Amino acid sequence: xxxxxxxxxxxxxxxxxxxxxxxxxxxxxxxxxxxxxxxxxxxxxxxxxxxxxxxxxxxxxxxxxxxxxxxxxxx
Numbered sequence: 001x002x003x004x005x006x007x008x009x010x011x012x013x014x015x016x017x018x019x020x021x022x023x024x025x026x027x028x029x030x031x032x033x034x035x036x037x038x039x040x041x042x043x044x045x046x047x048x049x050x051x052x053x054x055x056x057x058x059x060x061x062x063x064x065x066x067x068x069x070x071x072x073x074x075x
Contacts, residue, residue, distance in 0.1 A: 002031055014039060014048075024059055035060045 003023050010021055018038025025032040035045055041062040042048070049058050 002026060006033075017042075032059050034058070035062075040064075 006021055006023055014020055014037075019042070020036045020039065022034045022036060023031070024034050033049065035042070035048075035058065039045055039048070040060055045058060045060065045062065
């Protein structure tokens, strides 16, 4: 049911920003999601999850990826 909501209600608007939200797991009524594409590394990712989607824990490694929104400076 959560995957269906992501596919029909969430991801179409995320795709407009070059992003996608994937369902990783559900444990003890907690949803674990991972953001990809333009949403990986996005400074608004936390806001999107908490206020745009709901009570979901982000497990995305925002510092890596092929096409993140923000690439951290090299050390």
